[in-house]
Amino acid sequence: MEITTTVGRNGRVYVRTQSKTEKWVKYSRAIKDGEWVFVSNTSGFRYDENRIDEGIVDQTRQMILNIKAALQSVGAAPEDIVRAVIYCPRPDEFPKALDLIAGFFSSIEPAVTAVCAPLAEPSLLIEMEVTALMKRA
Numbered sequence: 813m814e815i816t817t818t819v820g821r822n823g824r825v826y827v828r829t830q831s832k833t834e835k836w837v838k839y840s841r842a843i844k845d846g847e848w849v850f851v852s853n854t855s856g857f858r859y860d861e862n863r864i865d866e867g868i869v870d871q872t873r874q875m876i877l878n879i880k881a882a883l884q885s886v887g888a889a890p891e892d893i894v895r896a897v898i899y900c901p902r903p904d905e906f907p908k909a910l911d912l913i914a915g916f917f918s919s920i921e922p923a924v925t926a927v928c929a930p931l932a933e934p935s936l937l938i939e940m941e942v943t944a945l946m947k948r949a
Contacts, residue, residue: 814859815841815885827885829878830859833932844886849944853899854878855936868900868937872909875940876916883944890916892944895923899939903928909938 818826827842842851856871856878857864865871880890898913900906906926917924922942931939 815881817885825886827882829882831857842882842886844888844946847946849883849886849888849892849946851879851882851942851944853897853939853941854882855931855939864935866935868902868905868908869912871937872912875938876912879940879942883942888944888946891920892946893917893920893922893942894945895943896925897941898924898926899931900926900928900937901930902937905937 814830816828818828820826822845825844826840827844829841831841839852841854842849854875855864856874858874859878865874883889883892896917900909906928931937
């Protein structure tokens with residue numbers, strides 16, 4: 813996934829991918845403001861291949877990679893995550909994603925909320941937004 817960063821007002825760093833939706837709606841994949849990083853709701857879309865997998869497990873795996881890439885682009889790491897909100901439109905499918913999510917969060921243990929609600933596209937089976945706090949050494 814191609815990621816670009818730009819510095820804007822008040823030193824904020826804006827993270828953008830090649831997402832058509834980001835361009836259309838005019839939002840950033842993530843914003844770093846001071847020690848805080850806010851990652852927008854992120855799906856398992858494979859930006860390099862312009863496609864999304866059909867199953868929730870594969871979408872979850874890619875979603876985690878997309879979130880890691882957004883965090884890394886501003887010098888943050890998964891260990892900096894303090895909060896996550898997970899969206900899954902099909903409650904019966906959600907348990908299939910939990911082992912991957914548990915593995916991702918195993919050493920982080922952030923505050924987490926899970927919401928079962930429709931997503932913008934029927935092909936999207938899971939999305940997650942995260943907030944990270946980068947502690948200075």
